[in-house]
Amino acid sequence: MLDKTYRPAEVEPRHYELWEQAGAFAADTVSNRQPYTIMMPPPNVTGSLHMGHALTFTLQDVLIRYRRMTGRDALWQPGTDHAGIATQMVVERQLEARKVTRHDLGREDFIKRVWEWKAESGGTITRQLRRLGASPDWAKERFTMDEGLSAAVRKVFVTLHRQGLIYRAQRLVNWDPKLHTAISDLEVEQREVKGHMWHLKYPVDGMPGVFITVATTRPETMLGDSAVAVHPEDERFAALVGKMVRLPICDRLIPIVADEYSDPAKGTGAVKITPAHDFNDFQVGSRHGLPLINIFDRDARANDAVPEGYRGLDRYDARKKVVAEFEALGLLEKIEPHTHMVPYGDRSGVVIEPWLTDQWFVDAATLAKPAIEAVETGKTRFVPRHWENTYYEWMRNIQPWCISRQIWWGHQVPAWYGPDGKFFVEETEAEAAAAARAHYGRDVDLTRDSDVLDTWFSSALWPFSTLGWPEQTPELARYYPGDVLVTGFDIIFFWVARMMMMGIHFMGDVPFKDIYIHALVRDEKGQKMSKSKGNIIDPLELIDKYGCDALRFTLAALAAQGRDVKLAESRVEGYRNFATKLWNAARFCQMNECRPVAGFDPGSVKETVNRWIVAKTAETADKVGAAIGNYRYDAAALGAYHFVWGGFCDWYLEFAKPIFNGTDEAAKAETRATAAWVLDQILHILHPLMPFITEELWGQLGRRDGMLMLRPWPQLDGLAAAAAENEMDWVVRVISAVRAVRSEMNVPPAAQVDLLVAGLSEVKRGWAVTHADLIRRLARLAGFEPQAGAERLAQASSHGAAQMVVDEATLVMPLGDVIDVDKERSRLAKEIARLEGEIAKVDKKLGNADFLARAPEEVVAEQRERRADWSDSMAKLKEALERLSGA
Incomplete structure (x- = not known):
């Protein structure tokens, strides 16, 4: 006999262990069943289970268990990501506690320490996924730094370089001055900051007393200005286009250029252009052939490209000095309070600096074209469909992808430099040495590039590298392409798009047929969960x-x-x-x-x-x-x-x-x-x-062989029974109607009432007779008359009764002897009036344009939900009031 109480804490670990020991999650590569593949988005090896994980892995597990039961050879490919910066930071913090830095250890010993930490703590997330009931093929678990996956990374890098799709160039990147590395856009957190807008006057050369005023939130970057831009149709500046301004402090001449980037309605209408320290300015600089003047070092301190008095200053100290000097020169027009968005490193917590540096880049625009076409032609579809628009927007405006990172933990760039700086991109050091020998005509000392690759580079290969590529394995032939990817919208660009690009380029086919995009898990008020709000649910x-x-x-x-x-x-x-x-x-x-x-x-x-x-x-x-x-x-x-x-x-x-x-x-x-x-x-x-x-x-519940999870999904064809369904559904509707009215009218649960029915069809009268005992018992009726006459109905109604309509029949429930009808009418009327008042208050708020503009989105949504709930309740109360026919 089953225990009186179900105890999940006892049951769950026992069954999970039995499933895993029996190999119940395993795919069967030699099976003749149709394959079904889901690639698990690899969680960070440093991570622990949060609510976002719980959602995405639950949804994947629902799919994989269902497809297993429908007879598919289901592979849910598990694994974890090495999470370059995040993992390195964890280990560096451990060293810091011992007053040791990674530089004290050296690269080789530091990497060894990271592997040791991974061996100790790296299984936390996979143990927690087991607690969630996730059923991937654990025997096939991969790690993005596995030797097999590392070989795939080297192969892809070398191939793309030879095809001209990976190159080394000097471009702007998101530079973290604390971590001393480029970071991806995903690792940049935009924060709203209350700052200032400084209006700086630049003298126009050759025109004494004429100035052009620029407005900026970063006055220190004027030390690297290459131009001032105005809109080509802005008549205020038409006569100045082509003139030069003498850049204060630096005493350099820079041109005034016409460019549509300048917004006539914003600031002064003229913008300073610093191509080496602003992504938009970089584009303007490229269009006009402007010099790129890098004024900061890796610590975001002013370098030797600035006047001597500024060299070595922190960027914020340089800001103060620039503003003071402009004021002393009489060139500071005004300072205004200004709230704006500032980029911070999500891990370091410092302001990110757009910085001009030599990095490795992927020609993403070329790789994106077939990936865009794959979605346009329906080879891959997004669910819900509207996420296609986000994908297109990103992919059609894609910029070169910076794939190098100045850290130690990750896939080291497979490039070696000769004594004159020429580099050789090869899969192994021996191959690089051979290429160098062929180039120089002799053996030379080579130095390997110290950078590692962006974590997203290796995870972009996940759908095929995990299956053994570049080896042509049976798994690769059977399980690629996958059936569905389940993930959040925040990484459509960073991961999904890049898997599409790499999969099509190297496998000749899309990596998955469907991309199911799930939403965010928020708290009950619709607010995003965060530590600062204290609303995180574990x-x-x-x-x-x-x-x-x-x-x-x-x-x-x-x-x-x-x-x-x-x-x-x-x-x-x-x-x-x-x-x-x-x-x-x-x-x-x-x-x-x-x-x-x-x-x-x-x-x-x-x-x-x-x-x-x-x-x-x-x-x-x-x-x-x-x-x-x-x-x-x-x-x-x-x-x-x-x-x-x-x-x-x-x-x-x-x-x-x-x-x-x-x-x-x-x-x-x-x-x-x-x-x-x-x-x-x-x-x-x-x-x-x-x-x-x-x-x-x-x-x-029965003596049977095998596990439920390996049983087939019910195939129950030919079991429809329209006549039986119509009959019993009618019984359910009658009982439900009576129960609803009893509840609405506050009829005491123990009170037995009568039910009089009129207008039943002949068939339903037969059902009423057949099921009279059921209806009486489940509706708690003292009497049940399936064929009450008009006189009986009128008599019952005269003492106060509730009326219901079920299909074509009228049901009358006399209540005069059970409740105080007048009091009940009064209660209902008061409650209706109260709800009308609440709805009026909300309508006033929602009709206020100022409230809609200022209130957070979740607050507006909450008000709308309340109104909908109150409106539904009021409709039911009005129905109840109408049901009470009067004495």
């Missing part, structure tokens, strides 16, 4: 408290396409109650001797109630399966929920009780077998969403 704490299945089911139920997930702990608690409901229903079935019957044919049942539940079960299996297949996780979860809680637990088992307690042995046997069969199908249907409780119940 998935592991929720698993400890409510069980893994409850968290997974919550995330799936809330994962509506295109909408952020608003997660409240109460929702997880609610779905824990759903798990309890399922457990109790299984226990009830067990107590009533509902056991699986070998050879049971659900299509042969005779009892109406059994034909009804069999048909509903088949319908649910189809709907849930189709919803999962179409990435409608919310529809799958809610469809299963409503059937299990409502259809099976609340209705079918209640309908079955009189049969279980009756004397018709044939009906009893059939109903027991049907209940057991339906419960088995429920366990199958719920398994992808709630793997642990379903596996536990499967094992406890």
Whole structure:
């Protein structure tokens, strides 16, 4: 017999260990089944499970478990990412605590230390994924610094270089002055800062007393100005285009150029152009052939390119000195308060400097063209579809991709430099030495490039490098391209687009057919989770408290396409109650001797109630399966929920009780077998969403071989039973209508009331007679008259009654002897008035343009949700008031 209480903490680790030991997650490369592949977005090896992980890995696991059950050879390829900067920082902090730097250790010993740390702590995230019930093929787990994946990185780099698609150049990058490395846009955090706008006057050369005023938030960068730009159609400056200005402090002549980048309505209409320290200015400089004057060193201190008095100054000290000198020269027109966005390194916490430096770049524009075409032609589709627009916007405006990083942990650039600075790009040092020998005509000493590659470079190869490429392995032939990638929208450009580019270029095919983009997990108020707000929800704490299945089911139920997930702990608690409901229903079935019957044919049942539940079960299996297949996780979860809680637990088992307690042995046997069969199908249907409780119940409710997770998905064709469904659905509607009115009218639960029915069709009168006992019991009725006359109805209504309409029939419930009708009318009217007042207040706010402009997006959304909830409640109360016919 099942225990009275389901204990997830005991059940979950036991089943996970059994699944893993049995190899239940493994794909079968030599199988003749159709393959199905999901590439796991590799979490950082430094990481631990957060709610974003919980969502994306739950959704992937739902898909992979479902496809396994439908007979596909399912590979969910797992692995972790070496996370260059993040991992290096962790180890450097450990060294710092011992007052040691990586430079004290040297590169080789430092890398050795990182590998040691990875061996000690790198399994945290994968252990936590197991707690989430994730079922990837762990035997195939890869790491982006594995030798096989490293070989793929070297091969791709060398190939692209030989094709002219990787090159070394001096361009602007996001430079982190603390970490001393270029970083990707994803690692740059834009923060709103209250600063100033300085208006600086530049004297026009040869025109005494004439100045052109520029407005800037970074006066220190004027030391590297190459030009002043004005809009070509701005008449204020038309006469000055082509003139030169004498740059104060530096005493250099720089031109005034016409360029559409300058916005006449912004600032003074004239902008200073510093091509070496601003990405937009770099583009202007390229268009006009302006010199690139780099005025900072790697610490963001002024270098030798600036006047002597500024050399060695920190950029902010240089700012103060520039402003003071402009003021002394009478060239500071004004200073205004100005709020603007400033780029910070998300790991270092310092302001990022656009910096001109020699780096390795990928010609992303060339690689992007076939990747754009693949989405345009439908070879790869985005779900939801609107994310295509984001993809196109990024890909059609793509810039050269800086792939070098000035750190030590990562894939070292496979380039070696000769004594004259010429470099040789090869897969191995021996090949580089041979190339150098051929070039110089003798052996020379070579120095390897000290940079490593951007983490996104190696992860761009993930869909094929994990399968053994560049070797032509059976896995590569079978599992590439993948079926779907499940990921968040924030890395469409950084990862998804780059996998598309690399996959098409090296494999000749897209890496995946579908890209399912899920939304963010926010708190219950719709706010983004952050440490500063103190609203972070830890998935592991929720698993400890409510069980893994409850968290997974919550995330799936809330994962509506295109909408952020608003997660409240109460929702997880609610779905824990759903798990309890399922457990109790299984226990009830067990107590009533509902056991699986070998050879049971659900299509042969005779009892109406059994034909009804069999048909509903088949319908649910189809709907849930189709919803999962179409990435409608919310529809799958809610469809299963409503059937299990409502259809099976609340209705079918209640309908079955009189049969279980009756004397018709044939009906009893059939109903027991049907209940057991339906419960088995429920366990199958719920398994992808709630793997642990379903596996536990499967094992406890019958003696059978094998695991539920390896059982086939229910194929329940030919079980529709329209007549039985119509009949029992009508019974459900009648009872539901009565229960709703009882609740609305505050009828005491113990009170027995009458129900008078008029206008029933002949068929439904027959149903009413057949199921009269059920209706009386479940609606808590003292009397039930399926064919009440007009006089009887009028008499009942005259003392206060609630009226309902179900299909073509009118249902009248006399309430005069049960509740104070006048008092109830008054209560309803007061509540309606209160809600009208609340709605009016919200309407006033939402009608205020100033409120809409200033209020945070989540606050406006919350107000709209409240209004919708109040409007729904008010509509129901008005219906209830109308139902009360008066004395």
